Every structure is written in structure tokens, then in C-alpha cells.
Amino acid sequence: MNNQEIEYPLAIRPNDGEALEVKEGLLWVRMPIPIKGLDYINLYLIEDENGWTMVDSGFNSELIKDLWEDIFRTKLKGKPVTRLICTHFHPDHMGLAGWITSRWKIPLTMTFGEWTFGRMLYLEAAEQTPEFVVDFYRSVGFNDKMLERVKSRGFNHFSRAMTEVPMGFDRIVDNEIIRIGSRDWKIVVGHGHCPEHACLYSEADGILISGDQILPRITPHIGVYPAEPMANPLKQFIDSIDTFMKLPADTLVLPAHNDVFTGLHNQLEYYQSHHEDRLNRLKAACVSPQSAIDLLPVLFDRELSDSDKGLAISEGLAHCHYLVGEGELDRECGDDGVWRFHRAGAVRAAVA
Template sequence: MTYNEITYPFDTRPGDGEVLEVSEGILWVRMPIPIPGLDYINLYLIEDEDGWTMVDSGLNTGEIRDHWRNIYEKYLKGKPITRMLCTHFHPDHMGQAGWVTYKWKIPLTMTFGEWTFGRMLYLEAQEETPDYVIDFYRSVGFSEAMLEKVRDRGFNNFRQAMSQVPMGFNRIEDGDSITIGKRDWQVIVGTGHSPEHACLYSASDGILISGDQVLPRITPHIGVYPAEPFANPLKKFMDSIEIFKQLPRDTLVLPAHNDVFYGLHNQLDFYQSHHEDRLNRLILACDTPQSAMDLLPVLFDRELNEKDKGLGIAEGLAHCHYLVVKGKLERVIGEDGIWKFQKSGARYKAVA
């Protein structure tokens, strides 16, 4: 089959603390997460001869640890966890990794970029929000009410969302091959959503464990944040689409959110058209200088609440920076000190 449309081969999902076998020796696990619109994360267990590999771990909550204990007791056939592999550093994926590696006395397996970023954010977490973070959000158009919330929450919540990130780790890189049981898994690194996101592909079975790099029903979040304020993550994400298009059309995709699906190329095509549409909208809207806040109604077809506005501005910046690098837009500073974006050629004070 060519799977020109998204199809879902399973008419059920695993319950909390339960598993569903999606292919021989591969168990699908779902864990609850308090993220509106997502609600659950998909995690996977792959059987090896002498144990199991965990792919991603869930948020650092007591509820999820209890679910894992239940799974360990009921479904592992008396074998231990022998490898903890995290696709990327986001807390819903890496949050329990420290607990898992300590419990089973195993190393954490990740790409260098993801482990480094996760450990850095964990170590730098602090109660008081640094001035440079406030300055960034003020520059991109946050209201005073939004800035106050940034101050109140402190500098990132990694200490709460993550168990202690291990000091050492086992590095994997793009193109590496990992043998688990009867399968060889190729590491395919995607970028844009996170610095060095690791996916696993089994050519023999046509299975891709895609993490957040490829998701059904939604587009992965691509945003610009204070740690790298002039980044161009959308360019990296669009380049990564071409990498995954090299995989067969009938690949079975095991994503981190929503449902296991067929239709990889259909979804990749959708990502391209979705982002190209947003880029075209921005070009048309930027005849005069526009802040990322001004551009929210251009990029999104629904009104965003205060929390979603922060994510929306991050995504808007990613699209604007893509066009700045392409030479389609210029980044300028308005009289109010806020970054503005306008079609190239206007005479305004440009920033780096």
C-alpha cells in the first residue's frame, strides 16, 4: 500500500499503566501529561534478548512513576530495563530519565546536543528570572501582564518537571546503528523542534519511532526562545523534512503524541504546505513594521489565550527569522523598543 492518506491501524490505545503491542517485541505505552491539547505522551518499550530498551520516559511525576512500576512488574517478563534512550530533552520525554537510570543502574542514551541542553537547563533553573530573559520577552512584544507571569514562574521549571539529569551519558549520533533484539535501528537526527532530536528507524520492519519530529493531526512546535534569540529553527525543520521523505511511504510511524499511523509522506507534505502558507501570510502582512504579537492573528486562525500567546509568539519569531535569513523581511526596532518585521528595503534601524 502507498498510504497517500493518514490511516490509523489500531482501533484502541493502551490505558494508563498498560501496554499495547504494535509489532513483535515493541510495546506502546501512554502516560498522562498536563499539557492542554496533548494530554498524553506515547512512550515505547523494545524487547532485547536480556532486557528492554525504553524510548522516552514521561514527566517527573509520582503518578507516572507508579505507572512505570506497574508496567515493570506486569509486562517485562521478568527482564530488566537495560537501556534508557531519550529522543530529546523536553521534560515530557526526559523527565523520568534520571529516576529510570538510577533505578536500573544503566546509562542515559541521547545525542550530545539534547543531553547538553537538558542538563544545562536543569542546572541553571533558579527561582528568580534573569534580566536577559525578561528583556527578550519585552523585545518580542510580551505585554506587562505576560512579563509578570514570566517573573513569577522563575527561570524555567526543569527542576520540577525533571528528575536529576545524569552527569554522564552514552552518546548516539546520526547514522548510528543500534541492535535491539532481532532488529537493527538506524539513528536519524532531525532538527528544528529541538537541537538534535533522535528518531529510530528499523528498515527490516519499516518502523519509525519519530518522537516529536513527526506527529499526526498536529505540527511539531517550532519556536525561538531566549537561549538562542536569533535562531532559525524553521529552516532546520524544513531541511529535516527532506531527510524523512527518503523513508518508504508505507513506514509505520510510532509518534510521541496522538496515534500510531501510516501516511508518513502525507504528513510531511502537510508540514511543508502549512509552513509555506504561514510564510506567505507573513510577507503579505508586513508592508508596515509588525511585531510578533501583531502577527498572531495572521498566523493563527483562532484567538489564543494568554498561555498560548507565548507559544504563538515563539512560532511567529521562527517564521519571521526564516524570512529574514531568506532576505524577504527585515528585523527592525520600533520606537517602543520592540522587534518589528517588515518587507525588505524599508529604512529602519536594523538589529543583529
């Protein structure tokens, strides 16, 4: 086990709407967001010769627009924003991308997978929840009351959280080098939390802007959703851990939530043990067929409200699908249309 504990070397953080210099030409900005349990997001500004590169934009809100305008006036040394890089498509990261790119007349820079997914979800907004979404939640074991909640919320919450996602973008790819000011930044793509998450790594300075791929204090959300109901994102996330383990242990990590930290390998090893624990819990519970909703108490030690169960179900499915992919669980659909999981071969052996 790695001996380097998580540390927070700056010992301070910027207030909402303020900018704190982490290194020369590198600013940490903190913005409030209306997401339960997170409350704020970290965004970053990197100085170039003739302007600034923004890393992530923040949630779509008039408050955050006003806070950005104040930073534009007071913190950028009279220079414009010349590039916006969004690490991934989630609204707290990409929500103001349309406004920023229009405000500064600049392109949006992202990986192909993240721009495509964000653009698709923005355009797919609908007042009525599509039937395939309802069917998905029925298949994981939601009861009639929970399904009514799914139907009543509609399918436009994503578009409300976003300004218009630009029709075009500049693509970045894994291992690409982007020169910004005095630094070369290598694009390091991670998977699992989202399709094609872009992190930025400066080897010369030992800095990683990690977005949501690597966070202190909490584990990134890894979930299965209606758009890809048989996905195995936890396998992708665990495989990505090996990619980031290759970075130096003393890397300074600039995450999207919580505080700037060191102890990268320690945190990655924690992710491995955290997920291993939950996978073991599932295997122990699935001696008989269990739906995803049945398995929530196995994975979560606290009582979940109905509003929490959507995220919890998606995480539970991610763990179940990982075990199916490893050949340790079987997945079968019952006559009621509900998917149930059991140890591989267990039901067949019981019948025999």
C-alpha cells in the same frame, strides 16, 4: 501530491499505564502528562535478549512512576530495563530519565545536543526570572502586564518537571546503527523542534519511532526562545523534511503523541504546505513594520489567552526568522527596544 492518506492501522490504543504490542518485541506504552492540549505521551519498549530498551521516560510525576512500576512487574517477562534512549530533552520525554537510570543502574542514551541542553536547563533553575528572559519578551512586544507574568513564574519550571538529569550519558549520532534484539535501528536525527532530535528507524520492519519530529493530526512545535533569540529553527525543520522523505511511504510511524499511523509522506507534505501558508500570511502582513506580538492574529485564527501567547510568540518568531534568513523580511530594532519585521527593502523604499 502524495496519494497515501493518513491511516491508523491498529485501530486501538493502550489505556494510561498499559502496554500494547505493536510488533513482536515492541510495546507501545501510553502515559498521562499535565500538558495542555496533549494530555498523554506515547513511550516505547523494545525487547532485547537480556532485557528491554525504553524509548523516552515520561513526565516527572509520582503517578507515572507507579504506572511504570506496574509495567516493570507485569509486562517485561521478568527481564530488566537495560537501556534508556531519550529522543530529546523536553520534560515529557526526559522527565523521569534520572529516576529510570538510577532505578535500573543504567546509562542515559541521547544525542549530545539534547543531553547538553536538558542538563543545562535543569541546572539553570532559579526562583527569579533572569533579566535577559524579560528583555527577550520585551523585545517581541509584550506589554507591562504580560512582562509581570513572565517575571512572576520564575525560571524553575523545567527543573520541577524533571528528575535529576544524569551527569553522564552514552552518545548516539546520526546514521548510527543500534542492535536491539532481532532488529537493527538506525538513528535518524531531525532538527527544528529541538536541537538534535533522535528518531529510530528499523528498515527491516519499516518502523519509525518518531518522537515529536513527526506527529499525526498536529504539527510539531517550532519556536524561538530566549536561550537562542536569533535562531532559525523553522529552516532546520523544513530541511529535515527532506531527510524523512527518503524513508518509504508505507513506513509505520510510532509518534510521541496521538496514534500509530501510516502515510508518512502525506504528513510531511502537509507540514510543508502548513508552514508555507503561514509564511505567505506574514509576507502579506509585513508591508509595514510589525512586532511579533502584532503578528499573532495573522498566524492564529483563534483568540489567544495570555498564557497561550508565550508559545505562539515563539512560533511566530520562528516563521519571521525563516523569512529574514531567506532575504524576504528585514528585522529592525526600534527606539523602544522592540524588534519589528517588514518586507525586505520596503521601509527604505518608502523613505526614498
